[in-house]
Amino acid sequence: xxxxxxxxxxxxxxxxxxxxxxxxxxxxxxxxxxxxxxxxxxxxxxxxxxxxxxxxxxxxxxxxxxxxxxxxxxxxxxxxxxxxxxxxxxxxxxxxxxxxxxxxxxxxxxxxxxxxxxxxxxxxxxxxxxxxxxxxxxxxxxxxxxxxxxxxxxxxxxxxxxxxxxxxxxxxxxxxxxxxxxxxxxxxxxxxxxxxxxxxxxxxxxxxxxxxxxxxxxxxxxxxxxxxxxxxxxxxxxxxxxxxxxxxxx
Numbered sequence: 186x187x188x189x190x191x192x193x194x195x196x197x198x199x200x201x202x203x204x205x206x207x208x209x210x211x212x213x214x215x216x217x218x219x220x221x222x223x224x225x226x227x228x229x230x231x232x233x234x235x236x237x238x239x240x241x242x243x244x245x246x247x248x249x250x251x252x253x254x255x256x257x258x259x260x261x262x263x264x265x266x267x268x269x270x271x272x273x274x275x276x277x278x279x280x281x282x283x284x285x286x287x288x289x290x291x292x293x294x295x296x297x298x299x300x301x302x303x304x305x306x307x308x309x310x311x312x313x314x315x316x317x318x319x320x321x322x323x324x325x326x327x328x329x330x331x332x333x334x335x336x337x338x339x340x341x342x343x344x345x346x347x348x349x350x351x352x353x354x355x356x357x358x359x360x361x362x363x364x365x366x367x368x369x370x371x372x373x374x375x376x377x378x379x380x381x382x383x384x385x386x387x388x389x390x391x392x393x394x395x396x397x398x399x400x401x402x403x404x405x406x407x408x409x410x411x412x413x414x415x416x417x418x419x420x421x422x423x424x425x426x427x428x429x430x431x432x433x434x435x
Contacts, residue, residue, distance in 0.1 A: 190240075192216040192265035196248060196306065197275030201377040202325045202368075204230060205405035206272045211239030213409070216265045220244045220257070221275070248275045249298040254305035267313035270321040270412065273303050276377075277340070281329075284338040295343045303347060307354070311363065318362035321412045324351060325404065328371035328426050355418050366411040367419050371426030372399035397423055 193210040197203040198219040207217045211234055219227050224245050231241040242264035246257045261268065277298055282291065307322060314320025329337050330344030348367070355365035373380045373396050380398070387393050399422055407420060421427055 189266060190214070190216050191269040192218065193270040193272060194218040194220060194261050194265070194268040194310070196220045196271070196273045198227060198230065199276050199377075201274075201276070201374045202370075202401045202404050202408075203272065203274050205401035206274075206323070206325075206408060207234065207241070208237075208239070208402075209405040209409050210270065211237070211241065215269070216240045216242070218242045218244055218261050218265050218268065220246050220248070220261070222247050248302045251297050251301040251305050254302060254309060258306065258309040267310055269314070269317075269319065270323060271306065271310055272323045272325075272408070273306065274325040280339055281337045281341070282339040283336045284333075287338045287342075291339055292343060295340055296346075299340075299343045300347050300350065304350065311358070314363045315358065315361050320363040322351070322354070322363065322365045323408050323412060324367040325408065326367065326369060328369040328421055331369055331421065331427050352418075364412055364415045365418060366408065368404060368408060368411075369419065369421045370399060370404065371421065372397045372423060374399050374401050374404070376401060399423070 191214065193207070193215045195203050195207045195217060198207055198221045207219060211217045217234060217239060219231060219241055221227055222245060224243065227243040227245065231243050234241040244257060244260050244264065246253065275298055277295065311320070326344050326347065327340070329341040330348045333341065351365055351367055358365070373383050375398050383393055383396070404422065407422065411417065411420065419433070
């Protein structure tokens with residue numbers, strides 16, 4: 186019997202969904218590896234988790250530096266071994282633009298963190314998951330990946346590329362014990378810098394987009410349920426953002 190504790194590597198452990206995922210999995214008995222760029226906020230969060238009986242480890246990394254993934258992976262293995270689950274949701278400035286004004290250089294800037302590093306991390310950790318016959322690759326991204334809209338280009342095509350990759354991956358490893366699941370969020374996430382700026386603009390009487398709020402704790406619970414149920418592969422929050430028939434995977 187394998188008595189190694191289950192663990193999750195949380196890539197993008199800043200305010201919002203990443204931290205909520207770390208709490209949810211830690212509550213379920215997982216050891217947690219927290220990965221983000223800045224040491225101090227990670228140390229503070231690890232202390233908070235430890236105060237609640239959760240074993241947490243800090244690994245600093247710039248996830249836009251794909252070439253450093255092998256080094257980061259070894260640092261994670263030194264803390265928690267090959268993780269049972271991987272959550273990938275680093276925050277980036279979406280800087281949406283119109284398709285008319287989109288520059289190839291902008292896509293080049295966004296691809297490393299959004300696509301290249303995710304692929305490199307999966308190449309590092311997927312083999313152990315398949316060998317165990319147990320694992321999960323979890324992701325939370327913007328609903329802009331699902332449908333092109335006017336003036337919402339730039340980050341959206343890169344997210345669509347990420348989604349295409351994850352869909353192909355899920356189909357290829359089906360039946361090998363590794364779940365691939367993604368939340369596509371069409372809402373502002375409470376407790377994040379974006380939400381604070383949104384509320385400040387609204388309070389000042391300046392125009393803001395019609396955008397619902399989403400609780401990161403509830404989003405993390407959805408990811409946990411998707412993982413434990415092994416379905417669905419994709420979910421949109423809130424469901425009203427895009428009709429299911431327009432995005433649902435087969």
